[in-house]
Amino acid sequence: MFSYVPPIDDYRFLLTQVLRFDAAMAETGQAVDADLAVAVLEEAGRMCADRLHPLNRHGDEEGSRLVDGSVITPAGFADAWRDFVAAGWASMSADPAHGGQGLPFILQLWLDEMLSATNLSFGLFPGLTRGACEAIAAHADDALKSVYLPRMVNGEWTGAMALTESGAGTDLALLKTRAVPQGDGSFAVTGQKIFISSGDHDFGGNIVHLVLARLPDAPAGVKGISLFLVPKYLPDADGEFTMRNGMSVGALEKKMGIHAQPTCVMNYDEATGWLVGAPNRGLAAMFTMMNAERLMVGIQGLGVAGAAYQQAAGYAKERLQGRSADGARGPVAIIDHADVRRMLLNIRAFVEAGRALGGWTALQLDRAHHHPDAAERAKADALVALLTPVVKAAFTDFGFDSAVQAQQVFGGHGYIREWGMEQYVRDARIAQIYEGTNGVQAMDLVGRKLAMAGGAVVDGYFDLIAADVDAAGAIDIAIKTRAALALLRTTTASLQGAHGDAAGAAAVDYLRLFALVSMGWMWTRMAVAAQGDDVLHAGKRIVADFFAQRMLPQAQSLAVSIAAGEASIMALGADCF
Incomplete structure (x- = not known):
């Protein structure tokens, strides 16, 4: 396996030449410039490459274990966590009011890419800890914030999200966990949750679970769900968190991938918890965490794709097989073969456009939090909401496809453990499933996000794309993105107000079309910025042409499929399957 190389040159290019980072920071009043941002990313990259990458394969092989009711993570993970926390990485983008560093979210997002x-x-x-902190900060009372946020922000304590039950996955209306008032402001939480990532570990410190449960008088359905903060340890008489709460790990899930991550079955047996937010409004509070996690999960797909690309490109330049196309040379490195280049370029075209689109979305999140104009904050927040299901679903779909293509470059060597490619495939698969399956994300985009502000949000987003591709003139990527955008506008208009089977039949294809146009926009911006003669700029222009000619044409077939409607999907009776 080749060493991981952090994509610092690409980050620098995006910050300084594509995303106008310094201007964005000046507009939002954040005292960070591109030089400082790159320096932070360089340090983060060294930590990921030198400290975490060497643990990845070992962690997969050893896995987390449940011993006497406690989780033991693979050797080296607990020490790595302590080093991660000591270096300040856990608090990088958190609010300084709670002990965070308050750095721009774009740096957090790209750190997440390198972590993944x-x-x-x-x-x-x-x-997960960061997402829990955001939910607590947005919805908990001041007493809970003052106790839990400082120690979660600095990494002394960690967080977990407990939604899913064996009978209640996507349909949370079926949730059965209950919470009974104890007369002192706390509640006794009882129930079982499954698929709880980071539910327990051996890093030390508290583990703060955010648990969805029902109050005794709660109305039926999702309108009767509340959110509770349930810590692993409770304070003793001296205020020290040493008393074990009534919660335990029933089992560790046996999974296809992410073996080092303890995915727990959690039992809550009258565990003491405190209400976060208003009674019966837990879903709204939990979605604060879930939306943050969905962006993170999208970046997981991007990170795995980028890592798999590095391995596959390195292997392709060294592996000798076959003769050159003209038969004059042989054996040649497989990078000379057109099909290998096709696979590598498919991956690279996604990774570099995804990195740019993720960065642009992160800057909108910074605008939503820091812009001095309330109207601009609201506009940016709406754009983040629009793009969240796209980033989550498209990045993880393309990410898994990229991992499979990178594995294919290795041939048989990609299927065995030696090179580590099969781990990328196994690990990447979960990102398409958790935090809301990608089909659910597509339905959210079509059913909810297109309708925001009567369609004004999506129309405004399309106008941003149009302005840049029109300004780019007659370069190929701009021409083809402009045509694909016209298809997307027409398709969007046809889906406005769609519901039921009509929306469900179109949603996944529509989200992919939306993502392709968005990536075409980013490639247009990158191609316009890359006017130098150096290797990085020349590579950007070439890969932009590849995306325009080999990937963006998928927009036409997607538009045709969407226009076909639901008839052929729904015609076959259930008994015939």
Whole structure:
């Protein structure tokens, strides 16, 4: 296996030449410039490459274990967590009011990319903790915030999200866990949750679970769900968190991938918890965490794809097989073969456009939090909401496809453990499933996000794309993105107000079409910026042409499929399957 190389040159290019980072920071009043941002990313990259990447394969092989009711993570993980926390990475983008560093979210997002590229199982610990902190900060009362946020932000304590039950996955209306008032402001939480990532570990410190449950008088359905903060340890008489709460790990899930990540069955037996937010409004509070996690999961797909690309490109330049196309030379490195190049370029075209689109979305999140104009904050927040299901679903779909193509470059060597490619495939698969399956994300885009502000949000987003591709003139990527955008506008208009089977039949194809146009926009911006003669700029222009000619044409077939409607999907009776 080749060493991981952090994509610092690409980050620098995007910050300084494509995303106008310094201007964005000046507009939002954040005292960070591109030089500082690159320096932070360089340090983060060294940590990921030197500390976490060497643990990845070992963590997969050893896995987390349940011993006497406690989770033991693979050797080296607990020490790596302590080093990660000591270096300040856990608090990088958190609010300074709670002890965070307050750095721009774009740096957090790209740190998440490198974490996912080097050790996806490890990266879930800080990611879930950060999401829990956001939910607590947005919805908990001041007393809970003051106790829990400082120690979660600095990494002394970690967080987990407990939604899913064996009978209630996507349909949370079926949730049965209950919470009974105890008369002192706390509640006794009882029930079982499954698929709880980071539910327990051996890093030390508290583990703070955010648990969905029903109050005794709660109405039926999703309108009767509340959110509770349930810590592993409770304070003793001296205020020290040493008393074990009534919660335990019933089992560790046996999974296809992310073996080092403890995915727990959690039992809550009258565990003490505190209400977060208003009674029966838990779903709204939990979605604060889930939306943050969905962006993170999308970046997991991007990170795995980038890491798999590095391995496959390195192998392709060294592996000698076959003769050159003209038969004059042989054996040649397989990078000379057109089909190998096709696979590598498919991956690279996604990774570099995804990195740019993720960065642009992160800057909108910074605008939503920091812009001095309330109207601009609201506009940016709406754009993030629109793009969240796209980033989550498209990045993880393309990410899994990229891992499979990178494995294919290795041939038989990609299927055996030696090169590590089969781990990328196994690990990447979960990202398409958790935090809301990709089909659910597509339905969210079509059923909810297109209708925001009567369609004004999506129309405004399309106008941003149009302005850049029109300004780019007659370069190929701009011409083809402009045509694909016209298809997307027409298709969007046809789906406005769609519901039921009509929406369900179109949703996944529509989200992919939306993502392709968005990536074409990013490639247009990158091609316009890359006017130099250096290797990086020349490579950008070439890969932009590849995306325009080999990937963006999928927009036409997707539009045709969407226009076909639901008839052929729904015609076959259930008994015939």
